[in-house]
Amino acid sequence: MPDPSDAAPLTGPVEVIGAGLLGTSVALACRRAGLEVLLSDTAPDHVRTARALGAGRARTAADQPRLVVVAVPPAQLGTVIAEALVATAPYGAVVTDVGSVKSSPLAEVAALAPAEIERYVGSHPMAGSERSGPLAASAALFDGRPWAVTAHPSARADAVAAVTALAELCGGVPVELDPAAHDRAVARTSHVPHLMSALVAARLADAPAADLALSGQGVRDVTRVAAGDPRLYGQIVAGNADAVVELLGEVRAQLEVLIRAIGGGDRTALQGVLAEAVAGTRAIPGKHGAPDAPSSTVYVAVPDHPGELARLFADVGEIGVNIEDVRMDHDPGRQVGLAELVVTQDAADRLETSLESRGWVTHR
């Protein structure tokens, strides 16, 4: 694959098939960069809305896009990509997609349009929203997000370069992976974490209310992603069945180890799994891919009156300490929340002292 610096600048027109959240966001980012954008969708409403947002114009039969971006639901990807390759064969457009699974659509394309596959390079921006549809779209959706570019062996170099240029033009960070490696990677970093989160959440569904009253921030964090749309995630996981099932098999084997260790009082085996897990949490890239610098958390009690969190923000802004990270920990049953402000170790004392002097109750 070429060095990204060799990539030719992307020129339009760019056609976007599927004017939902992702497609319309790609269209808006291309328009922001001054490219002509052609829109199509089986739902005329979506095209109308996307046009009203300034995302481009409806595609006509005479148009000859240079790049086609397929942004349709997972189950339709292979068919729509193959159709786009065949339709654009006379003028040789590059075709990509933004689906979250790469091997199974590629296999469909290889079966449906084998002569055209050299112009196809898959991609996958790691971005989304809890909302969907063109109204939720934004040119800023991909800013700073990893964007996988998954070239297959017979992909043309100029097709890879065009898709890499699209990722960069949208503000994403291109990550080059082959399709199978991509699917194994998202099984590990997205699909299996989602399914495990779902298994924890499912055990809460019929739990007594008194049990759930003891819920802390930990179980909220673990189960947050499990709130996602079952239909969409069902399609995504089903499209990556092989990689997901293989990894779930590894998880099942280690779950057996855990059950035997806890049931049999084998503290060493239990701590072994927990220690491997700590190493895993440290393997996740930190901010900017660099190891995390030593940091310190200052906890601030925030009464739940309107404006209290805004007042805290204003005070932190005036104190001028650089906040690395922030989270809120809400407390069931009481009119107070805890704000967790993460700062470098050397700034923590000043932040805590300054907040206390302004009347906030803090602890570390």
Add this chain to the structure above:
Amino acid sequence: MPDPSDAAPLTGPVEVIGAGLLGTSVALACRRAGLEVLLSDTAPDHVRTARALGAGRARTAADQPRLVVVAVPPAQLGTVIAEALVATAPYGAVVTDVGSVKSSPLAEVAALAPAEIERYVGSHPMAGSERSGPLAASAALFDGRPWAVTAHPSARADAVAAVTALAELCGGVPVELDPAAHDRAVARTSHVPHLMSALVAARLADAPAADLALSGQGVRDVTRVAAGDPRLYGQIVAGNADAVVELLGEVRAQLEVLIRAIGGGDRTALQGVLAEAVAGTRAIPGKHGAPDAPSSTVYVAVPDHPGELARLFADVGEIGVNIEDVRMDHDPGRQVGLAELVVTQDAADRLETSLESRGWVTHR
């Protein structure tokens, strides 16, 4: 159990055995309320540090505490509680503890000090910190946190009242549960979520770096608690083995269902588990135990220059919209973060417009 409003005001002296994070925090909260506090710890350093923080004075042989709070490591709880019951038998002190598992220490106490057990009532504040030791302690540690009070059938009513009063005096929210129900509840809301988080994190430990480059906020949330100390969590889980193993058995059965459904292409069974999970996430009590009000998230791109997040805070403070929740989403490999500001639906437009007019790039 008595209505909390019947609780006699708690009077001192209160003895705290174990001047670590939790013990010293309880001591500071009691001092804040004007009570006399007596400190003891097998590590004289801890008592010295806690005294220097104003948490009380060292206990002497002549002291006769009214309430003893045992805050020692999980494995020593039963023995130390029983010793405290025997030592205080001449003047009838109430004894409690702040351990995270309740049935196994109770069984030990029943074996070691059966004649004194009516003066013992266990408790468990749902609070902690990533730090440990008396220097990390704070009188505010328990503010707004659930605090389980786990009376057993032969506990005296005045002992239950005293422990409930302690929870309230420390700023906690008392939740009454019997010891076995407590242990089942924390298996479900804390121990099993921790172990499942650990299973996901362990699969990251030896993953290729390119896979981990695709890590998004989801896997970070799911694995956050797995970073906790393996020795401490090993002790906690081992102390609650029965409830944890029972629940892990249910999880294993549902994992089998998932593996069969995904491997066999049974989309209905897969979506069934995912839908049960969505119901589970909704069962967790929202802010103040009430169902969550409709809310909207405004995403703001925050360049990673010193002071940018502080500047955002200052702007949000001036705009004056009440922020319900806030989180940071860091992006590996790029100098930008995303702040997620959660507000009520009717305030989202004003927040977004006001931020855009101040030069911030936002989306919804």
